[in-house]
Amino acid sequence: MTMRPEEGTLISRAQAMAAVLELLTDQPVIVCNGFPSREAQKIADRPTHFYMIGSMGNAPAIALGVALAKPNKQVVTFDGDGNVLMGMGTLATVGALKPKNFIHVVFDNEVYGTTGNQPTISNVVPLEKVAKAAGYAHVVRVLDREDLVYEFKDLLKQDGPSMLLVKVNEFQEEAERILLDPPDLTKRFMKAIA
Amino acid sequence: MIDSDVFVQSLQNLGVNFFTGVPDSILGGIIAELMNRRLYTPAVREDEAVGMAAGAYMAGKMPAVLMQNSGLGTSLNTLISLNMIYRQPCILIVSWRGQGGKDAPEHLVMGEVMPQFLDTMKIPHRTLTEKTAGDDFKWIAEIYQKQQIPVALIITKGVVKGLHP
Numbered sequence: 001m002t003m004r005p006e007e008g009t010l011i012s013r014a015q016a017m018a019a020v021l022e023l024l025t026d027q028p029v030i031v032c033n034g035f036p037s038r039e040a041q042k043i044a045d046r047p048t049h050f051y052m053i054g055s056m057g058n059a060p061a062i063a064l065g066v067a068l069a070k071p072n073k074q075v076v077t078f079d080g081d082g083n084v085l086m087g088m089g090t091l092a093t094v095g096a097l098k099p100k101n102f103i104h105v106v107f108d109n110e111v112y113g114t115t116g117n118q119p120t121i122s123n124v125v126p127l128e129k130v131a132k133a134a135g136y137a138h139v140v141r142v143l144d145r146e147d148l149v150y151e152f153k154d155l156l157k158q159d160g161p162s163m164l165l166v167k168v169n170e171f172q173e174e175a176e177r178i179l180l181d182p183p184d185l186t187k188r189f190m191k192a193i194a
Numbered sequence: 195m196i197d198s199d200v201f202v203q204s205l206q207n208l209g210v211n212f213f214t215g216v217p218d219s220i221l222g223g224i225i226a227e228l229m230n231r232r233l234y235t236p237a238v239r240e241d242e243a244v245g246m247a248a249g250a251y252m253a254g255k256m257p258a259v260l261m262q263n264s265g266l267g268t269s270l271n272t273l274i275s276l277n278m279i280y281r282q283p284c285i286l287i288v289s290w291r292g293q294g295g296k297d298a299p300e301h302l303v304m305g306e307v308m309p310q311f312l313d314t315m316k317i318p319h320r321t322l323t324e325k326t327a328g329d330d331f332k333w334i335a336e337i338y339q340k341q342q343i344p345v346a347l348i349i350t351k352g353v354v355k356g357l358h359p
Contacts, residue, residue, distance in 0.1 A: 030249070050252070054275025058245035061237075062276075065249020065257075068235060069212065089238040090245075097235065183281040183342075190252050 011145055012171035013107040014039045017078065019145055020105055020164075023152055028066050028193045030077040032059035034114035036107060038175035040078060047192035051178045051185060057087030060094060060104055067099040070193065074101045074156070081108040081122035088130065095135025100159040104131070105152075109168045117170055128165040138162040196324055196354045198223035202231065204327070205258060208335045210285060212250040214243045215260030220289035220349055222357035225260060240265030241272040244344075247284040248276055256338075258285040263292070263304050266311065273344050274315060283338045286346040290321070293350055312346055319346035322353055 013036065021044045030050045031037045037051035052059055063077035084091070084106055094102060106127055111117040128139040137160055140151045148166055155162045180188065201224055205213075213228050214235045215221075228234035237243035240261045247257035261269070266288065277284060291297050292305015304311070312319045318337045322330050330347065337345040 028253075052276070054279065055241075055245065055272045058241060058248075058272055058276060061242040061245030062249035062252075065212075065214075065246035065251075065255075066253045067249075068246070069250045069253035069255045087239075087242065087245075090242050093236075093238050093242060093246075182279045186252060186280045186282055190254075193253060 010143075011166075011168055012173070013109060013113075013168040014043060014171070014173040014175075015145065016107055016148060016166045016168050018043045019148055020078075020152055023149065023156065024076065026192075027074045027076050028063075028070070028189070030059050030063040030066065030075070032056070032077070032079045032083045034080065035172050035175065036078050036080055037178055039173045041178060042173060042175040047188045050189040053178055053182065057083050057090075059083060059087075060090045061087065063104075064090065064094055064097070064099065064102065066193070067102045068097070071099070071101060073193065074103060075099075076103045076105060079104060079106045080113075081106065081110060081127060082112045082120045084127050085120055085122065085125070091131050091134040091136070094161050095131065098135060098137065099161055102161040103155055104136075104161065104163040106163060106165045107168050108165055109170050111170055113170060113172055128163050131163040136161045136163050139165070141165045141167070143167050195352065196322075196327060198227040198355050201354050202227045202233075204331045205285070208331060209256045210258045212247065212255035212257040213260070214246050214250075214257070215287070216240050216243060216262070216265055217260070218262035218289040218291065220262070220291070220351050220354075220356060221260050221287065223355045224287070226357060240269040244269045244272040244277065244284065248272075248280075248282045251282050251284060256285075258287055260287045262289050263308050264301070266308070267304065270315070273317065277344050278316070281342040283342045284344050285334055285338060286317070286344050288319075288346050288348050290348050290350045308348075317344050317346055319348055321348040321350060324353060
């Protein structure tokens with residue numbers, strides 16, 4: 001096993017997420033469970049965000065359901081490396097169905113951060129290449145903020161399905177638990193994307 | 195025996211307009227009919243299917259997920275840590291493999307415990323029969339609307355016409 005983060009990544013997930021959220025407005029965003037949801041809530045809490053607190057591995061499946069039901073809306077999912085590995089079959093489903101309005105952003109820190117930084121295997125498994133092989137139309141791997149902004153702006157203009165994989169470090173933002181009760185999150189999200 | 199097209203039409207009459215799942219032989223006729231009507235989105239795992247259904251629900255659809263009862267095991271965490279706590283309903287169409295101990299060995303344990311398993315998970319369920327079909331569909335729709343959680347319609351072998359009758 002090599003040292004992590006593999007390529008000397010400079011930015012934290014929260015910094016990367018803030019950069020992505022600056023480029024989004026009212027697109028539905030499905031955020032995977034654990035700290036990514038907490039950090040998204042802290043950086044920019046929007047009613048179009050659906051924060052997951054359980055069902056690890058399912059964020060892109062939920063986003064796919066939204067994307068298929070709302071083909072005229074660009075749908076984004078924020079995911080992690082451990083999450084993608086757990087629900088890897090969904091890369092195949094997305095690649096086969098090819099929803100044009102589906103953008104998969106993976107913050108890859110090579111660890112299960114929420115449970116204490118146990119290593120995943122994404123240091124040796126390039127997840128964006130798996131997505132490409134599965135049939136995603138565009139996949140990009142970025143290591144710094146400047147590339148991230150450039151590439152994400154570009155993906156927003158293209159037909160998907162797309163994956164932006166951002167290598168991030170292990171730093172975890174101080175961020176509180178999801179504030180709304182789960183049924184209220186469902187209602188808020190449904191109203192916001194209706 | 196209920197015809198597959200009657201079964202699918204009954205679900206559509208309830209308002210169901212998003213179908214996904216993972217196949218089983220008992221559900222073969224239903225899935226073929228859904229594909230004929232271009233209504234079926236195939237998933238690769240049952241938890242993924244349940245997740246897609248949840249997304250479709252939040253985007254305004256009324257979803258159904260088809261699976262063999264082994265898929266209840268695969269999708270359990272999604273059902274309880276997504277659907278149940280977030281109040282996201284879906285209709286589960288579950289084939290009862292291993293019923294009465296007459297099936298391949300891999301189906302026997304789940305086949306025996308499935309009703310208690312669903313009770314333990316607090317997932318309301320009812321087993322479809324030809325005689326009670328009208329009531330069964332009505333009941334499913336009522337639970338879906340009132341409780342806003344997953345509700346299961348159990349399909350036993352021979353009740354809905356399969357691909358190879």
